[in-house]
Amino acid sequence: xxxxxxxxxxxxxxxxxxxxxxxxxxxxxxxxxxxxxxxxxxxxxxxxxxxxxxxxxxxxxxxxxxxxxxxxxxxxxxxxxxxxxxxxxxxxxxxxxxxxxxxxxxxxxxxxxxxxxxxxxxxxxxxxxxxxxxxxxxxxxxxxxxxxxxxxxxxxxxxxx
Amino acid sequence: xxxxxxxxxxxxxxxxxxxxxxxxxxxxxxxxxxxxxxxxxxxxxxxxxxxxxxxxxxxxxxxxxxxxxxxxxxxxxxxxxxxxxxxxxxxxxxxxxxxxxxxxxxxxxxxxxxxxxxxxxxxxxxxxxxxxxxxxxxxxxxxxxxxxxxxxxxxxxxxxxxxxxxxxxxxxxxxxxxxxxxxxxxxxxxxxxxxxxxxxxxxxxxxxxxxxxxxxxxxxxxxxxxxxxxxxxxxxxxxxxxxxxxxxxxxxxxxxxxxxxxxxxxxxxxxxxxxxxxxxxxxxxxxxxxxxxxxxxxxxxxxxxxxxxxxxxxxxxxxxxxxxxxxxxxxxxxxxxxxxxxxxxxxxxxxxxxxxxxxxxxxxxxxxxxxxxxxxxxxxxxxxxxxxxxxxxxxxxxxxxxxxxxxxxxxxxxxxxxxxxxxxxxxxxxxxxxxxxxxxxxxxxxxxxxxxxxxxxxxxxxxxxxxxxxxxxxxxxxxxxxxxxxxxxxxxxxxxxxxxxxxxxxxxxxxxxxxxxxxxxxxxxxxxxxxxxxxxxxxxxxxxxxxxxxxxxxxxxxxxxxxxxxxxxxxxxxxxxxxxxxxxxxxxxxxxxxxxxxxxxxxxxxxxxxxxxxxxxxxxxxxxxxxxxxxxxxxxxxxxxxxxxxxxxxxxxxxxxxxxxxxxxxxxxxxxxxxxxxxxxxxxxxxxxxxxxxxxxxxxxxxxxxxxxxxxxxxxxxxxxxxxxxxxxxxxxxxxxxxxxxxxxxxxxxxxxxxxxxxxxxxxxxxxxxxxxxxxxxxxxxxxxxx
Numbered sequence: 001x002x003x004x005x006x007x008x009x010x011x012x013x014x015x016x017x018x019x020x021x022x023x024x025x026x027x028x029x030x031x032x033x034x035x036x037x038x039x040x041x042x043x044x045x046x047x048x049x050x051x052x053x054x055x056x057x058x059x060x061x062x063x064x065x066x067x068x069x070x071x072x073x074x075x076x077x078x079x080x081x082x083x084x085x086x087x088x089x090x091x092x093x094x095x096x097x098x099x100x101x102x103x104x105x106x107x108x109x110x111x112x113x114x115x116x117x118x119x120x121x122x123x124x125x126x127x128x129x130x131x132x133x134x135x136x137x138x139x140x141x142x143x144x145x146x147x148x149x150x151x152x153x154x155x156x157x158x159x160x161x
Numbered sequence: 162x163x164x165x166x167x168x169x170x171x172x173x174x175x176x177x178x179x180x181x182x183x184x185x186x187x188x189x190x191x192x193x194x195x196x197x198x199x200x201x202x203x204x205x206x207x208x209x210x211x212x213x214x215x216x217x218x219x220x221x222x223x224x225x226x227x228x229x230x231x232x233x234x235x236x237x238x239x240x241x242x243x244x245x246x247x248x249x250x251x252x253x254x255x256x257x258x259x260x261x262x263x264x265x266x267x268x269x270x271x272x273x274x275x276x277x278x279x280x281x282x283x284x285x286x287x288x289x290x291x292x293x294x295x296x297x298x299x300x301x302x303x304x305x306x307x308x309x310x311x312x313x314x315x316x317x318x319x320x321x322x323x324x325x326x327x328x329x330x331x332x333x334x335x336x337x338x339x340x341x342x343x344x345x346x347x348x349x350x351x352x353x354x355x356x357x358x359x360x361x362x363x364x365x366x367x368x369x370x371x372x373x374x375x376x377x378x379x380x381x382x383x384x385x386x387x388x389x390x391x392x393x394x395x396x397x398x399x400x401x402x403x404x405x406x407x408x409x410x411x412x413x414x415x416x417x418x419x420x421x422x423x424x425x426x427x428x429x430x431x432x433x434x435x436x437x438x439x440x441x442x443x444x445x446x447x448x449x450x451x452x453x454x455x456x457x458x459x460x461x462x463x464x465x466x467x468x469x470x471x472x473x474x475x476x477x478x479x480x481x482x483x484x485x486x487x488x489x490x491x492x493x494x495x496x497x498x499x500x501x502x503x504x505x506x507x508x509x510x511x512x513x514x515x516x517x518x519x520x521x522x523x524x525x526x527x528x529x530x531x532x533x534x535x536x537x538x539x540x541x542x543x544x545x546x547x548x549x550x551x552x553x554x555x556x557x558x559x560x561x562x563x564x565x566x567x568x569x570x571x572x573x574x575x576x577x578x579x580x581x582x583x584x585x586x587x588x589x590x591x592x593x594x595x596x597x598x599x600x601x602x603x604x605x606x607x608x609x610x611x612x613x614x615x616x617x618x619x620x621x622x623x624x625x626x627x628x629x630x631x632x633x634x635x636x637x638x639x640x641x642x643x644x645x646x647x648x649x650x651x652x653x654x655x656x657x658x659x660x661x662x663x664x665x666x667x668x669x670x671x672x673x674x675x676x677x678x679x680x681x682x683x684x685x686x687x688x689x690x691x692x693x694x695x696x697x698x699x700x701x702x703x704x705x706x707x708x709x710x711x712x713x714x715x716x717x718x719x720x721x722x723x724x725x726x727x728x729x730x731x732x733x734x735x736x737x738x739x740x741x742x743x744x745x746x747x748x749x750x751x752x753x754x755x756x757x758x759x760x761x762x763x764x765x766x767x768x769x770x771x772x773x774x775x776x777x778x779x780x781x782x783x784x785x786x787x788x789x790x791x792x793x794x795x796x797x798x799x800x801x802x803x804x805x806x807x808x809x810x811x812x813x814x815x816x817x818x819x820x821x822x823x824x825x826x827x828x829x830x831x832x833x834x835x836x837x838x839x840x841x842x843x844x845x846x847x848x849x850x851x852x853x854x855x856x857x858x859x860x861x862x863x864x865x866x867x868x869x870x871x872x873x874x875x876x877x878x879x880x881x882x883x884x885x886x887x888x889x890x891x892x893x894x895x896x897x898x899x900x901x902x903x904x905x906x907x908x909x910x911x912x913x914x915x916x917x918x919x920x921x922x923x924x925x926x927x928x929x930x931x932x933x934x935x936x937x938x939x940x941x942x943x944x945x946x947x948x
Binding site: 011018020028032033034035036037038039040041042044045047074075076078079085089092093094096098099100101102103104105108123124125127128130133134135136137138139140141143144145151158159 | 172173176177178179180181182183184185187189190192261283351361362363364365413414415416418447448449634667668669672774834835837838839841842843844845846868869870874876877882884907
């Protein structure tokens with residue numbers, strides 16, 4: 001067992017983990033931050049995306065020990081300080097960008113990273129960026145729309161309906 | 162102005178807030194103090210005789226609590242099948258045993274052999290790897306037609322063959338159908354494969370078993386679309402636990418698409434082991450495990466023939482289908498290629514004579530059962546493909562050929578035993594033509610050509626039977642269950658309402674849409690209504706969510722229960738207002754004496770029901786809570802017309818979806834936003850089937866694409882923005898909401914549109930291609946272009 005210490009959603013967090021413990025397991029099992037989901041075992045689905053030192057990371061591809069000392073943000077840390085939904089979360093609700101909700105945390109974390117890099121992405125750029133996030137419910141239509149809306153674009157004029 | 166509340170409005174989904182903030186409560190988020198973890202040791206061969214399972218080394222490993230094998234389940238029931246099909250000769254289907262853990266033989270890769278319970282998931286997995294299994298590998302049967310040959314290895318030694326059933330429908334019509342083919346002016350024949358799919362809800366299956374020695378009660382938390390069905394099947398047929406000692410909870414469930422309907426071995430195991438060990442037991446599937454243990458879908462091989470007269474009217478239809486059951490009968494597997502498929506072969510057309518033959522076959526593959534659409538996509542695909550082929554052979558417009566054969570008068574009794582109550586197929590086709598801008602196609606094709614791409618246009622119709630199902634009818638057809646739905650409407654003293662429904666929401670937004678119905682009926686604010694679902698301890702016996710049934714059947718039960726509430730509340734209001742009950746009107750949340758300004762508010766009536774000081778106690782009981790069970794009189798028949806435009810890259814064979822339009826008739830619509838979203842998701846799954854997905858087995862029964870590295874799930878850049886419309890509405894005539902159901906339409910209607918479009922693109926480019934089997938991978942399309 002190794003002791004790891006990191007900052008998660010602005011608060012100090014630590015725990016004893018096996019060398020093989022993945023960051024997602026540490027978040028879910030040790031910290032009980034169950035908003036980060038595990039949808040596959042080949043780092044394809046993106047349900048487990050979190051931010052590590054500001055970068056989007058699939059937390060199933062990273063060992064907890066590798067995140068020692070890092071600043072980690074999960075879906076539980078994304079809402080505004082007053083608890084209201086942030087711009088991206090609100091856009092997902094406004095545009096029905098989620099159904100079962102299982103892929104949603106990863107989608108929101110990826111969308112947030114995309115908009116930090118590219119504040120006004122085109123439809124093609126959004127679709128390309130989401131290549132590592134699988135959703136089985138929405139057909140992506142409303143996810144793409146929500147992300148473009150969150151970037152301030154007029155999606156009524158973009159998405160054929 | 163669109164409505165801002167009640168039926169027809171699109172309020173934001175209330176469930177979204179918890180899902181968007183990481184506060185959802187999925188089964189894997191449930192942890193019970195002291196729980197142990199399960200790892201299953203699964204067969205890595207498709208067919209073999211178990212000669213020995215040596216657990217001695219594994220038992221001594223750290224953290225191991227106990228190891229279970231098939232021997233531990235010898236006195237336990239097997240997983241039951243919920244539907245018995247009767248074959249062409251009046252004999253029942255062959256129905257093999259399905260043990261919780263393999264006994265004697267393994268029959269598919271993934272068949273569970275042993276289960277390790279340990280203190281941590283890692284310890285359980287480590288110990289499972291240390292179990293030594295001695296298996297004599299046997300030849301596997303994978304191909305269905307090979308499985309039916311004399312001398313083929315048998316999946317089940319105690320059955321006479323690998324044939325589950327040979328079903329004819331309608332058997333009495335067979336001679337007349339054959340005769341009509343003899344007289345036909347034109348016959349179009351098509352052989353095709355409806356590819357095997359893996360449902361892949363994003364949440365893998367999870368089961369947590371718990372047991373209380375204090376009360377002798379078992380609780381199972383599970384990723385299910387129908388917790389009451391699991392309780393009944395597992396309690397009565399597998400473990401012998403009476404319902405009052407067994408609670409099944411399906412909390413937030415991360416997508417189902419059919420594959421979470423069924424009762425699985427892992428659920429029974431966790432419940433059983435928790436009792437044996439008096440300790441909570443948890444199993445979480447890895448995605449790799451899901452690929453080889455979740456029931457798969459589709460997997461039909463079909464020959465379809467369409468007979469037409471000299472006026473191009475359809476005169477007869479004949480099909481022969483081989484349907485893969487896999488190694489065991491999953492819960493509803495036998496019903497999918499029969500009653501959910503044969504009954505839809507009339508489609509939207511007045512074909513007078515139809516004969517459907519289905520041979521269901523056991524193979525050494527994962528069991529196959531319902532997946533989004535279940536039987537109806539298979540029916541639609543073959544019918545809409547053969548019509549398209551017929552139009553090309555006859556040199557007529559495929560849309561006009563469809564139109565001239567449309568059913569136009571309702572109710573319409575098809576020759577395949579169902580009666581469509583309402584529909585207007587010309588209306589949805591007209592709407593589609595408006596949406597798809599057919600007139601602009603040539604210009605778009607020319608523009609594609611400039612870029613060296615081939616553009617094609619595919620159109621098709623679909624009809625489906627939803628609102629499953631009248632219990633007395635399905636009982637005659639072999640169902641071993643009723644298919645009603647239940648609702649309890651509990652009005653609390655302060656006027657807020659809890660609605661306990663047997664329907665289950667796993668993405669469909671029931672928590673938002675159902676209150677819209679109740680609020681509309683009572684004239685109160687939707688925020689006063691809360692939906693409770695997914696827990697057998699909280700809801701009345703209900704059949705769950707599948708077959709696009711929740712609003713049509715579950716919603717109807719809610720309406721009936723709410724009507725009872727209104728009736729009783731009016732009695733209370735009449736007493737409070739000292740008026741005749743017949744004069745009481747409920748409007749905008751208040752009870753008024755007709756023609757007067759005397760009124761009493763909703764909350765005053767509900768309070769009086771629970772504080773009955775001034776109350777007609779000699780006439781009615783206190784309290785305001787009513788339950789209704791609703792059993793539908795018929796199926797509902799959503800229908801529509803879909804169009805797809807593709808571009809084919811002739812250099813690579815890659816197909817891209819450029820435009821997709823869907824015009825659906827779902828009857829009345831409660832929440833248009835949610836309905837549109839349901840169609841979007843279905844379209845992506847149908848496009849996935851058409852272009853990307855397909856479970857591939859090698860001849861030894863190894864699943865070659867058992868991970869997201871290999872199984873091509875549709876991703877964001879595989880699909881376009883969709884055009885979706887549901888303004889054509891012919892309300893269902895036999896349920897109180899006039900709704901038909903929308904959950905499966907997209908997946909049913911879209912595959913033929915895509916394939917029709919690709920064939921169109923290739924034919925426009927001068928290729929004599931009449932068919933390509935799904936998935937239309939670049940390799941297959943390239944071969945068709947260059948073959």
